[in-house]
Amino acid sequence: MKKWPLITTIANDVNNSKTTAVELVEESLRLIDQNQEYGAIISVLKDKALERAKFIDSEIKSGKNMGRLAGVPFIAKDNILTIGSETTAASNILKGFIAPYQSTAIEKLESEGAICVAKANLDAFGHGGSTENSDFMVTKNPYDKTRVAGGSSGGSAASVVLGLAPFALGTDTGGSIRQPASFTGCIGLKPSYGLVSRSGVIAMASSTDVVGPLTANVSDCALVLDVIAGKDPLDSTTIDRQSGSYEDIDDNIKGRKIGLIKEYLSDSLDEEIKQAINKTTLKLKSAGAEIIEVSIPSLDYALAVYYILCSAELSSNLSRYDGQRFGYSDKTAVNLSESYFKSRAKGFGTEAKRRIMIGTYVLSSGYYDAYYRKAQLVRTKIIQDFHEVFKQVDFLIGPVTPTTAFKIGEKSDPLSMYLSDIMTVGVSLAGIPAISIPMERENGLPIGLQLMTKQRKDKELLGLARKVEELI
Amino acid sequence: MAKLSDKEILELAKLAELELTSEELQKIPGELNSILDYVAILDKVDVKNLEPTYQVTGLNNVQRDDLKIDYKLNKEIMMSDLPDKAEDQIKVKRMIA
Numbered sequence: 383m384k385k386w387p388l389i390t391t392i393a394n395d396v397n398n399s400k401t402t403a404v405e406l407v408e409e410s411l412r413l414i415d416q417n418q419e420y421g422a423i424i425s426v427l428k429d430k431a432l433e434r435a436k437f438i439d440s441e442i443k444s445g446k447n448m449g450r451l452a453g454v455p456f457i458a459k460d461n462i463l464t465i466g467s468e469t470t471a472a473s474n475i476l477k478g479f480i481a482p483y484q485s486t487a488i489e490k491l492e493s494e495g496a497i498c499v500a501k502a503n504l505d506a507f508g509h510g511g512s513t514e515n516s517d518f519m520v521t522k523n524p525y526d527k528t529r530v531a532g533g534s535s536g537g538s539a540a541s542v543v544l545g546l547a548p549f550a551l552g553t554d555t556g557g558s559i560r561q562p563a564s565f566t567g568c569i570g571l572k573p574s575y576g577l578v579s580r581s582g583v584i585a586m587a588s589s590t591d592v593v594g595p596l597t598a599n600v601s602d603c604a605l606v607l608d609v610i611a612g613k614d615p616l617d618s619t620t621i622d623r624q625s626g627s628y629e630d631i632d633d634n635i636k637g638r639k640i641g642l643i644k645e646y647l648s649d650s651l652d653e654e655i656k657q658a659i660n661k662t663t664l665k666l667k668s669a670g671a672e673i674i675e676v677s678i679p680s681l682d683y684a685l686a687v688y689y690i691l692c693s694a695e696l697s698s699n700l701s702r703y704d705g706q707r708f709g710y711s712d713k714t715a716v717n718l719s720e721s722y723f724k725s726r727a728k729g730f731g732t733e734a735k736r737r738i739m740i741g742t743y744v745l746s747s748g749y750y751d752a753y754y755r756k757a758q759l760v761r762t763k764i765i766q767d768f769h770e771v772f773k774q775v776d777f778l779i780g781p782v783t784p785t786t787a788f789k790i791g792e793k794s795d796p797l798s799m800y801l802s803d804i805m806t807v808g809v810s811l812a813g814i815p816a817i818s819i820p821m822e823r824e825n826g827l828p829i830g831l832q833l834m835t836k837q838r839k840d841k842e843l844l845g846l847a848r849k850v851e852e853l854i
Numbered sequence: 855m856a857k858l859s860d861k862e863i864l865e866l867a868k869l870a871e872l873e874l875t876s877e878e879l880q881k882i883p884g885e886l887n888s889i890l891d892y893v894a895i896l897d898k899v900d901v902k903n904l905e906p907t908y909q910v911t912g913l914n915n916v917q918r919d920d921l922k923i924d925y926k927l928n929k930e931i932m933m934s935d936l937p938d939k940a941e942d943q944i945k946v947k948r949m950i951a
Contacts (some may be wrong), residue, residue: 465928465931466928466931479935480931480934480935481931482927482928482929482931482932482935483925483926483927483928484926575910575911576910576911576913589908589909589910615918615923616923616925618913618916618918619909619911619913619916621911621913680899682895683895683896683899685892686892686893686894686895686896687896689889689892689893690893690896697870701871704871705937706937706944706946707935707936707937707944708932708935708936708937709935709937710937711937711938715947716947716948717947717948717949717950718946718947718948718949719949720947721946721947722871723871723872723873724873726871726872726873727872727873727874727875730872732878732881732882735867735870735872735874735878735882736882736885736886738870738872739863739866739867739870739872739882739886740886740889740890741870742866742869742870743858743866743886743890746866746869753893755906756896756899756901757893757896758906758907758908759899759901759904759905759906759907760896760899760901761906761907762901762904762905762906762907763899763901763904765907765910795885795888796885796889797885797888797889797892800889800892811910812910813910813911837910837911
């Protein structure tokens with residue numbers, strides 16, 4: 383597992399000609415090649431990345447500064463469009479699809495000199511928590527190859543932990559950045575909803591989808607967020623940045639109130655996770671924070687609300703895959719209608735079909751009020767409860783998942799897989815920022831701590847994350 | 855809440871323009887029903903006086919100036935992604951069999 387220097391250091395070295403972008407990209411490509419057994423990478427952008435690296439090096443030679451991420455290789459989840467190269471969302475229906483435009487997040491990273499070297503594996507379209515629903519392969523946990531790396535951004539998380547590149551981009555709809563970060567032991571930030579543009583991101587559930595960084599440390603995370611955050615004319619749901627830089631964070635927690643969520647510390651939580659949280663809580667206390675146990679009763683309903691809304695939204699978003707304009711198209715169909723049915727039947731995996739059908743059901747006439755509208759109402763209750771609790775505390779903490787990384791093949795029925803999202807979906811429904819940060823562990827698997835705060839307070843969240851990083 | 859019968863599952867697949875393999879037909883009904891059983895816990899929640907949430911940012915009916923936006927779409931790539939084409943047009947199967 384390669385350990386890269388801080389991203390700022392790498393970029394400075396490139397800008398000062400102490401190293402070259404070509405050397406960095408070659409190193410990253412070599413590591414990707416050596417670690418194929420982990421199944422983290424779907425495609426490698428070798429020629430494009432090297433070409434860009436050469437360009438960056440030549441600009442630096444002629445005296446230019448190429449930005450805060452100059453020459454820094456990174457890996458993007460394969461549901462984020464990279465112009466001119468294959469973007470599959472790990473689905474058969476998009477196999478061979480070449481992105482005709484650049485996603486805003488990648489454009490912003492490239493404008494600061496970063497170089498996308500590869501596309502990472504995921505559960506097809508983001509549907510899952512283990513990458514076992516990828517139509518291509520399963521990503522293995524870097525600490526135990528018989529276990530999952532989590533999902534859906536499992537390829538991105540494993541890439542960072544294996545050190546294939548200094549950072550990766552993921553997306554989080556119900557926990558898809560935080561859960562794999564927790565399972566593999568890296569940092570995964572789910573920003574406030576709307577803080578990072580979704581333009582060029584293959585949509586799953588539009589009301590909770592966010593793009594965020596997976597990194598080896600909090601400083602890198604803040605830097606990447608600072609580059610990708612902000613309003614985008616191509617995504618009308620984007621919100622304003624906080625003033626100043628996201629790197630300018632205050633990690634003083636003296637007198638800060640931190641709420642420990644009671645509902646997340648139930649009996650179903652692994653003992654080892656409980657202990658890790660207790661230990662970290664004590665450290666936070668001795669660093670001057672005030673720890674208060676809080677209750678958010680409606681969180682018990684968050685998973686049910688999430689799976690109704692998420693399925694509804696994705697059934698609509700996936701209706702564009704009809705085999706006519708892009709993606710897999712069945713050649714045996716005799717008419718247009720049959721072409722839709724056959725293309726979707728062969729192009730979508732079972733999990734996508736299952737979710738599309740649930741979504742279609744909860745939106746259908748006669749069931750809409752009982753499921754979809756009811757879920758939207760309970761969502762309001764969850765948001766109100768978060769709002770209430772943030773009147774008492776500045777931050778919330780809790781586990782990311784009820785267990786550490788599970789075995790490949792262990793969760794064979796969809797509901798038990800959905801239940802592994804139980805501690806991450808509440809945050810997604812409320813649109814608030816949350817981060818998973820690895821805690822101290824003895825010999826076992828990585829355990830993430832989830833830190834949460836109010837909407838649009840991502841900078842404050844990074845401050846607490848830095849403190850936790852320092853204490854652990 | 856009501857259990858979905860196999861017939862309703864097939865109807866649902868039709869609405870979603872999906873065909874199911876025989877293996878999926880074996881598995882999916884039970885799985886969908888267990889998911890629907892699970893989400894039925896929402897029946898217990900009192901939602902009196904609550905309004906539904908459709909967005910979390912406070913942004914509503916976002917408008918922009920009526921100006922041309924460059925989406926920077928690469929037309930050549932878009933054309934090459936087409937499953938079937940005739941000159942520079944999308945070609946689809948006949949509508950009526």
